[in-house]
Amino acid sequence: MATLADSFLADLDELSDNEADVIEEEDVDAGNMEEDVDGEMADIENLNYDDLDSVSKLQKTQRYVDIMQKVEDALQKGSDISNLGMVLEDDPEYQLIVDCNALSVDIENEIIIIHNFIRDKYRLKFPELESLVHHPIDYARVVKKIGNEMDLTLVDLEGLLPSAIIMVVSVTASTTSGKPLPEEILDKTIDACDRALTLDAAKKKVLDFVESRMGYIAPNLSTIVGSAVAAKLMGTAGGLAALAKMPACNVQLLGAKKKNLAGFSTATSQFRVGYIEQTEIFQSTPPSLRMRACRLLASKSTLAARVDSTRGDPSGNNGRALREEIRKKIEKWQEPPPAKQPKPLPVPDSEPKKKRGGRRLRKMKERYAITDMRKLANRMQFGVPEESSLGDGLGEGYGMLGQAGSGKLRVSVGQSKLAAKVAKKFKEKQYGSSGASSGLTSSLAFTPVQGIELSNPQAHAHQLGSGTQSTYFSETGTFSKIKRT
Amino acid sequence: MSYVLRTLRKKREVDTIIRDTIDKVLVLRFGRSSDPVCLHLDDALCKSAREVSKFANVVLVDIDSDEIQVYASYFDITFIPSTVFFFNAHHMKMDSGTADHTKWVGAFHKKQDFIDVVEAIYRGAMKGKLIVSCPLPSERIPKYQLLYRDV
Numbered sequence: 001m002a003t004l005a006d007s008f009l010a011d012l013d014e015l016s017d018n019e020a021d022v023i024e025e026e027d028v029d030a031g032n033m034e035e036d037v038d039g040e041m042a043d044i045e046n047l048n049y050d051d052l053d054s055v056s057k058l059q060k061t062q063r064y065v066d067i068m069q070k071v072e073d074a075l076q077k078g079s080d081i082s083n084l085g086m087v088l089e090d091d092p093e094y095q096l097i098v099d100c101n102a103l104s105v106d107i108e109n110e111i112i113i114i115h116n117f118i119r120d121k122y123r124l125k126f127p128e129l130e131s132l133v134h135h136p137i138d139y140a141r142v143v144k145k146i147g148n149e150m151d152l153t154l155v156d157l158e159g160l161l162p163s164a165i166i167m168v169v170s171v172t173a174s175t176t177s178g179k180p181l182p183e184e185i186l187d188k189t190i191d192a193c194d195r196a197l198t199l200d201a202a203k204k205k206v207l208d209f210v211e212s213r214m215g216y217i218a219p220n221l222s223t224i225v226g227s228a229v230a231a232k233l234m235g236t237a238g239g240l241a242a243l244a245k246m247p248a249c250n251v252q253l254l255g256a257k258k259k260n261l262a263g264f265s266t267a268t269s270q271f272r273v274g275y276i277e278q279t280e281i282f283q284s285t286p287p288s289l290r291m292r293a294c295r296l297l298a299s300k301s302t303l304a305a306r307v308d309s310t311r312g313d314p315s316g317n318n319g320r321a322l323r324e325e326i327r328k329k330i331e332k333w334q335e336p337p338p339a340k341q342p343k344p345l346p347v348p349d350s351e352p353k354k355k356r357g358g359r360r361l362r363k364m365k366e367r368y369a370i371t372d373m374r375k376l377a378n379r380m381q382f383g384v385p386e387e388s389s390l391g392d393g394l395g396e397g398y399g400m401l402g403q404a405g406s407g408k409l410r411v412s413v414g415q416s417k418l419a420a421k422v423a424k425k426f427k428e429k430q431y432g433s434s435g436a437s438s439g440l441t442s443s444l445a446f447t448p449v450q451g452i453e454l455s456n457p458q459a460h461a462h463q464l465g466s467g468t469q470s471t472y473f474s475e476t477g478t479f480s481k482i483k484r485t
Numbered sequence: 486m487s488y489v490l491r492t493l494r495k496k497r498e499v500d501t502i503i504r505d506t507i508d509k510v511l512v513l514r515f516g517r518s519s520d521p522v523c524l525h526l527d528d529a530l531c532k533s534a535r536e537v538s539k540f541a542n543v544v545l546v547d548i549d550s551d552e553i554q555v556y557a558s559y560f561d562i563t564f565i566p567s568t569v570f571f572f573n574a575h576h577m578k579m580d581s582g583t584a585d586h587t588k589w590v591g592a593f594h595k596k597q598d599f600i601d602v603v604e605a606i607y608r609g610a611m612k613g614k615l616i617v618s619c620p621l622p623s624e625r626i627p628k629y630q631l632l633y634r635d636v
Binding site for chain 2 (some may be wrong): 348349
């Protein structure tokens, strides 16, 4: 036990020793840094971001320097299309272009890292700026212009940003919770901004070079969308092969701007188009057809890129054919619809009328169906002359209506087969009262034959109903036969 | 109006068209294109020709041509314009309250009247009748006096 406790104590000592070592290291590093060390810098987190060089190493790499040099030379040399005979891969210029593409992607990543760096530093001064200005290069320019200034009315942001955003920035700056930066941090931030701007300029140069060689690298693609846009697409995609592998929907969105600022209405925001928006075909289509044109352009340019990546058509004929196709399609969309001609009448009686059925129709038809009263009046008993309205066989005959022995004196309104509620009520009445529904009716009735007749409640109500109604399943029927055993 | 509807001038053409119109009512208008009443009728015919096209065929016959005089005397055409109806090469008669059932004399008041008449003829013909009664009320039927020769 003692040894265990001792070992624990020893562990504790070790820990504290380690901490001491770490703090020492920090101080050493801090001492080695170019900039001065402040109390705030002792934080471990800031260790990584203090030194700009530890973050952005690209500009120091040999590769970068080499390629930039070559690009400068090539740009000065002017366009040179004498290498058509050579196989593409052996051509040093093609290799340079491939490298340029990779480099431009790297530069972009680098810019993003530097942007993060600037943002973290400037957060102390003006935290809201990062949410107002999204684009890294714009952010860098704005930070450089504002510097350590607290009052934004003294700073002129014209030309750097759209006026609406300048206004928002000024307003936010007046209520910001930031404090002015210390001198060293400010210097570091401005340095980082400069670096970002140089990287951006380098990227532009690279893109210009690629664009000038575009007709040689990807003739079909540049015939359709133009060399500038083709260069940008290739640069963003990271090479012709990468561009060819992309599906057309992605190509459509290459270079699309990100979301709008909060608070600005999205009603006027452009639909999702990227670099394709800058092609002349797109610009020359009427606004209503632009979405369709954009999709068409993206798909055809993807096809052209695929042809180019395999060097299938160095002369660019494929591209011209595709361009012609696109033009024709857009024209076809714009032509007016064919004039509407009046339809001739259909042949009489050729289309049979649509008969409807169903519960609703049956209920409607019930209103006009033959009532029980009429049915009774239509029938006669055998051998018994019927009564008539004028007597002696003149006038309308009454048939079985009101005849003695029919079990019915007053022909009540027959319940419809579909009225479930009425059927239930009717059943109740049968078993309940002796047939009289209201208190005013009496069970006595006068018939011309026998004088007074009492109604027999036990008589079948469905004596007349329908001839096919079976009494076996009747809900109101009685036992048909009772055997005494 | 004759640029929309066919005008026939030869006996052979009339024969072929009567023979070849199958399962459709054939409307033959006998008249001349300079007559005002005829023009009125032709206008109604032109405008409804397309609508009735699924069950009727409308054709104009020029009564001034020589070969057509045979038909003019056969059908006893004296009033211009006269319209004769056929179905599957059978001559269809229509009782419109006038003296002559074998043809329709005069113009129609409206396009719809013509369509109604053609439909009545079609229904009757499909049932197998050779004479049908006119669906129009008597105000819409053009009246004329039939003069009997030598009587």
